[in-house]
Amino acid sequence: MNSVDLSPLYRSSIGFDRLASLIDSALASDASSSAYPPYNIEVLDESRYAISVAVAGFSQDDLEIQVEKGVLSVKGHRGQSDERTYLYQGIANRSFERKFNLADYVEVTGADLSNGLLTISLVKEVPEAMKPKSIPINQTQKALSHQSQEKEVKNDKAA
Structure with a gap:
């Protein structure tokens, strides 16, 4: 590459x-x-997002979620499994770390583990000072001063 x-x-x-x-x-x-574990990033509305990570076989104690310097890290640590003999093992049994870069003002608000999916809730909270503001155009003051200047010009011409 x-x-x-x-x-x-x-x-x-x-x-x-x-x-x-x-x-x-x-x-x-x-x-x-790698493609492990698979995940989805969902837009719930204009300022809310959810990341769903497929973590089949991992318990709550096996997972760690951390945010540092705008990077969300999801780690899965599998303890030593009991000695089992498999004819076929299709369920991944390995540790992982998946990182997501968060935009400015995106905060993690919670996480839920249900049915083998770890869902992380995010919200974008832009501070009031950073939101766009509409600035009203004050036409009455300019209109009044413009009209008074026109009257002075007319009065000067009449004199």
Whole structure:
């Protein structure tokens, strides 16, 4: 696989280093990441999301969820299984770590383990200071000053 050189992006932009790092890590991990365990990312509404991870065979004690520096990590650690003899073993019995990069202002609000699915709830809470604001255009003041200037011009012409 060809690698992409992001150094021009680093030296010609300021304040976008997190974005460049995300792109760099996505390109690096895309080639090396496995498909285990499978997961879904669901949009529930404009500001709510859910990540469902298939963790069949894992108990609540086997799972760990952690958020650090905008990265959500889901880890599954399987203890030593009792010595069983399988004719066929199709259920994966290995530890895993799955990472998700979270956008700014996305917070994890909870997690639920049910029917072999670990569902992690997320919400995007943009602070009021960061939300777009509508700025009213004050036309009455300009209109009044414009009208008074027109009257002065008319009065000057009449005199």
